[in-house]
Amino acid sequence: MVxxxxxxxxxxxxxxVVMSTILGSCVAVCLFDRQAKVGGMNHFLLATGGDANTADLKYGVNAMELLINKILRxxxxxRRLQAKIFGGARMTVHARDIGQSNGDFAQSFLEREGIPCLSQSLGGTLARRVQFTPTTGAARQMQITGSPPPETQVTRPRQAADITLF
Structure with a gap:
């Protein structure tokens, strides 16, 4: 297990080898060449950002390019690469939907590169555990259930007139 x-x-x-990861709003792309019996998985946190000259794998474009290049090496x-995409959940209601952005990025990247996506499980509100066998392309997903984190009431700060200073 990797x-x-x-x-x-x-x-x-x-x-x-079986690869495994746990995803919330992050996305994992599983790429494989079934004929050559080689494949891999990445796990990125943000669709875009950072410096284009960096190899920081928390950004989707870097994670995708490095994964593809290593599979080719x-x-x-x-021409035979195929993909499966997982993750992209909305893990909080108070922030922008990073999971949606990550999923959209992965889909558009694969489309631009001409890599067919055989299956995907994106979105929702639950985390996932994904297991992937890179030599066959077999993947399985288990949703991680449990009580969602409690929503916190957002309170506005008091106005200056409401504060008494001693």
Whole structure:
């Protein structure tokens, strides 16, 4: 079992390897070449951002480019790559929907690059555990249930006239 943490990726051609990650608003793209029996998984936190010259894997574009390049170096053929996408949940109601942005990015990246997406599980409000076998492309997802975090009431700060200073 190879665990993929936030901002990381792995590639393997070992039939015994299973990759695993846990996702909330992050997205994992599982890429594989079934004929060459090689594939990999990434786990990115944000669709875009940062410096274009950095190799920071928390950003989708870097995570995707590095994953593709390593699969090709391991014997994969770009024309045979296929994908499965997971994650992109909305984990909080008070902030912008980062999960939606991450999912949209992954889908548009694959479309632009001509890599077919065979299946996807994006959105919702639950975290996911994903297991992926890179040599076959087999993937399984388990939603992580539990009570959602309590919503906190947003209170406005008092106006200056309401404050008494001693």
């Amino acid at each position: 665990t993929i943490v936030q901002g990381d990726f792995a590639v393997s051609n070992d039939v015994h 391991a014997g994969g053929d770009r």
